Amino acid sequence: MRGFDLEQLRTFVAVADSGSLSAAAPRLFLSQSSVSEQLRKLEERAGVPLLLRGRRGVQPTPAGERLLGHARRMLDLDALAMQDIRGETLAGELRLAITDYYRTAEIAGMLRRLRERHPQLRLHVTVMKSAAIDAGVDDDAFDIGLTMRVVRARGGTGERPRAGWRPLRREPLAWVGARGDTEGIAVPLPLVLLPDTCSLHQYVVRMLKRARVPYRVSHSASGVAGLQMALAAGLGISCLNRSAIPAGVAALDPSTASSLRLPALPEVEFCLLPPRRGEAPVVQAAREVLAEQLG
Known part of the structure; x- marks a missing residue:
């Protein structure tokens, strides 16, 4: 039985971390078609689907999640071996x-x-x-x-x-709220935000004012961890980058966002x-x- 190819694993990890093939390609110095081909070969070797592809990008399947942990360790060991034989380390x-x-x-x-x-x-x-x-x-x-x-x-x-x-x-921003608890949201929008020195706070307020969507600050958190807890508790809605969306919190579905007249959000870098x-x-x-x- 053949083992895994490290370059295919490197591509898989980059795509899983980036959330899309197009975002991973420049990090890997590959074309998007080459990234797609690497993933195809990896899934063929694994014998099971590893990524789910959708409108919002890709995410690992259950088998892909298991492989992701193994892949990170294998790539780390590869780097450690190279550093060891070359005598390269940071001190x-x-x-x-x-x-x-x-x-x-x-x-x-x-x-x-x-x-x-x-x-x-x-x-x-x-x-x-x-x-x-x-x-x-x-x-x-x-x-x-x-x-x-x-x-x-x-x-x-x-x-x-x-x-x-x-x-x-880069990661996309999304309007988010407590999972399964967003149907009762109404204007003025109850916002969960960090203090007004936060650039994302300033951006959200500016966008809502531009769209003339009424809002109120229902909870002000001192840090992202507090903001995540307030969102999970159903204290309001906010916007978060994809990797900061915790358990118990989910992106608002398009119909809810549309009914609340929430403006489209860009990416963060x-x-x-x-x-x-x-x-x-x-x-x-x-x-x-x-x-x-x-x-």
Whole structure:
């Protein structure tokens, strides 16, 4: 029996993480047709469907979810073996600031894999709001910052790309509420939001005002974890990027969103802040590793 092909597994992980073939293709430096062919061969080798394809992108099947964990470990072992025989490892102290919208269910596992790959790297991780990370770009509070911006949409809403920012991944935004508990929503819309310093808060309010949709802030959370809990408790609706939608919360179905006159939402983009002048070699090297690990 033949084993799995590492490049096919790498493609599978990238597609599962990106949510679509088109988003994964540039990360893999492949055409979309090549990505599709890699996945076809992988499913043929596995003997079972691994991805469900739909209008909102792709998601792993139950078999795909099981393979995803194995694939990550196999790719990590492959990287560890290469680093070991080449004598490549990161050593030293690294202060990392990560936006609290970033892949909330997966970040702990990703950081654990980074530590296992580079056991001599001393990681100090702070989860912060994007606005605080952006404001700290010129101070010495952290070495590397991962922030989020709303992609500028046609018509002028959203944020313009900033010089030196390194895009890692994009995710769609969705209007969300408590799973199975959104039928009674009415105007003025009960919004669950972060404080008004949050760029996503500002964007949502601006979009609703532009669409002339009445709203009220029913709950203000101090962080994304609190916002997720308030949504699951049915305290209102909000918008979240795909990977930040927790159990108990779901995207509003199109008919509900249409009846409430909710405007269409763009994507968000996660970016590494630009390097500082005179950056230490360990930070420079870690930036490249993180771009691969977090993308």
